[in-house]
Amino acid sequence: MTSEFSAISRRSPSGLAGWAGLAPMPLFPTGLVFLVAIVLRQVVPLNTDVSWLLVVCERMLDGQHLYRDIIEINPPMAAFAYLPGVALARVLGVDPRHVIDAQLLLLAAASLFAVSRILRLSPALAGLNGGPFVIWAAAVVTILPMHVFAQREHMALLTFLPALAVYALRSNREPLPLWAILLAGVGAGITLAFKPFFTVPAALCILFAAIRSRSWLTLLAPENIITAVLVITVSVSTYIFYPEYFTVTYPLVRDTYLSWSMPLSVIFLNDATLIFSIAMVSVLLARQKHAPDSLLLVMALASIGFAVSFFLQRRGWAYHSYPMVAVALLAMGYALTGAADRGARSRRLEVVSAFMLAVTFVVGVLWFNVTVYVGPVRQAVEGLMPHPRILVLSGEAAIGHPLVRDIKGVWVSRQENLWVRAFVRLTRERTFVDAATDAKLNDYLALERQWLIEDFKKLPPDIVLVDNLRNEWGAWARADAEVSQLLKSYTFVRSVEGIDILRRNQ
Template sequence: MPDTLPKHEPANRQISLLALLPAFLPALLFLALVVSPPLNQDVAAVLSFAERMAAGEPLYARLIDVNPPLIFLLNLPAAWLAQWTPLDAVQSLLLLLLGFCLLVAWLCMRLHPPRGPAERAMMLALLPLVLLVAGYDFGQREQIMAAAALPYLFLAERRIEGQRTGGAMVATVTLIAAIGFALKPHFLAVPALVEAVVLLAAMRRGRLGAAFRDAVPWGLAGLWAAYLALIVFGFPAYFGQVVPLVWDYYVGLGDASFWQVMLTEELFTASLMTFCLCLFTARIGTLTLGWLPRLLAAAMLGGLAAALVQHKGWSYHVVPVWMFGGLLCGVALSRAVDALLPRATALRLAPMLATGAGVALTLLVMRGGEAPWREFNYHNGPVGRLAAWLQKEAPEGRLLVLSPDIYPAYPALNYVENQPVLRFMSTWLLQSVYETCPENGARFREPAQMSEAERYLYESVAQDFAARPPEAVMVARDAHIPWCAGQPFDMITYFTRHPLFAETWRHYRPAGETDGYLLFERKD
């Protein structure tokens, strides 16, 4: 009998893989979605800034944005790849992101080979889906952070269980995790809660001293300190100019109350899911299911905290909750089946469990989400229509965008390879300084009455426009600014008060309107 078992194992594996084909369909669906247009608007805007950095425009001196530099630095390889190869920037970015997801999946499987047939089937089907399930939000910092955290969570389970791990593997996982968590300060809630679980587990086992000597948390802290030093010395304008601007004008912009944010469709669903799964993992034992479910629950809680702190309730803020929660459910279910059922039964159930988990996660994120609907309607939607117009009127030309929103200018201009001339991604600063009407009851403040921030924006837009007159101009009808003096806020009227802007504006004529945006093209 002992000699016959190894002979039948390859056949079992082959049957499992064939039976798993339906379980791969959700991941294949999301793979098709993430490589289809449109690219997420925030991802597209960051990529555009990275292209301009690669072309020589300095960040925080010529390019002004509220985000710390790391996300722009991570986008530079895509910009360079687009310069050196026939690929455009969007294709380059998607290729690198998918390569990153493959690396993450490989690291997870190396760190923890599945314990039984059900877990093996679940990991093969669910792990790719989890990495792609962000859909339209693929490439957002939340998706990158959650993907970067997965090998760290698998390593955390090994650390709790006292398993030895090679130094190169530990260093690689720590570096990837440190980069992911450093993308936003709020993300540090995830490793804080995960390390708390690791310490509590060490206390239960009487290994607290060894836990404090663990290289992983110290490595994370050292890398974050190095990144902070890079910002201070490599990008001094960020703390000197951008952070005060963000603190004074951006943090409170459109700020909703806690309950307004909590009761949005995305955050309420994510909060309910997090509460239920945290309660579930607190009740189950670790002997059967291991520590990974509890670690994933801690990561979910950290991801939810990061979403709540941002006070927006946007769909991509809860992407880590779906990713961590989906994997938690799959891992817990499959490990329970492997532990509690005979191997032959687990082998038969494995494909059905993996398929069911994948379909359930797919339906959860598709309901009320933006994918696949934006992809299905791309050509008839705002981005597709604008991209078609730009391709006709200003292919690969310069473009001025005056809009409080990034969408749909981004990603339309990315697909047409337009070069934005404005140093800002949007006019959010104008929106902030005009949240209330001027004290004298006028529609606009005169230059002498402007704050330093408004005057900077006013002068910068005029200078950028005149220095590199674009082939086309997009202006939003709705500036997202309240009426004052019985008038709406008209951005053309506002900026043409500046002599430099007005002189350049004389060379433009109306060319149409689409989705609330006035389009202008240069006459000569």
């Protein structure tokens, strides 16, 4: 008996179906894209948050408990996403960053391949000129991220892509094999487990599939049920195994980090919004004479959903915008590379399209390659002693990470940085704080101070970096009797860009 998959495959032209008909033609240039991405991993500095999460995973493997011995602002998925790679790195005896880089590149390749296989199942999407788009898609998921490579948003996008393909087929009421349903359901579930904000793009795509298929039963499609079950399982497991996240971490985050917003100009008037707007307008102009197919509509809706999630986070930070920008550029590339055009395209149109894609891609690369400049701190620290234990008095995470990993040091604090004090300051500056809230914020400050002193005594640092450029941490330390007493056994070495370097007396 002929399988459903085999029957559909015979109806579809081999090679060029969908956005990634992996015919021999695009394989070589796509491979070059991945090669460039590999080279960039050796040149672009390790992301600050990724570096910290590698420290978190190393400590978890050493037996420390998340949210008790390690204070992390995000749900457990943020750490568990990196844990297998860090564990493998220990077995291999290599730096975890290299394993994580390889893991993300393999995930990108697997995600694109899975999408291509899913789209090949669709007669409605058969015969599309996918060759140039394969190269574009590969560049968007491997080169575009630059400094935000391997951030949670990068992972979340890669796991979500197969679900986009399934939503497109589901909207056409086309049959799907079990393997595609499982990939979509599990992938979307992982994406939503990273951040609840990612529910928006998934919900928009699922609702679109139900409306376009003219069946509300599509809302209960098996991939959606799998996603829901996975998200519920992760939430319940967090409550059972990490109750401190709900009793300690989340209230602290809610009352400090989530209580304030960046100015609207920072949230909305940035390169991410510019790229998103250009991409959406380009899609409309390119397809104004053609009825958009289900894949293009799903990508456009997903990008809008990720844009909503980006704006809801109210920070305007580059890595928050990556899913929005990436999916918008995928939709733009799908429209401008002629992937959906059966007929011939004019030479002029191809040149204009190539120019628009190149410009937006360059703007995106520059946007995602922004780093926090902290001066030549590494050069000043790495020669003082081998494998030093390091503590940083600052609310700026980029001072300590990836510095501690670059010089093969040991991170002393249970936190990425002293973020509670930094967020409390912002809360007081940007929101109205009544007496009860002010007292609660003081309690949080006292808790962080207690953590700092405990960490200092438990594992005395060899080097202490004091940030005097941001919020006068040196003055704060001198004004605190216990902290200043702990620092008496340290000698001032030098100051770099407002950061004092103190070395423990031998």
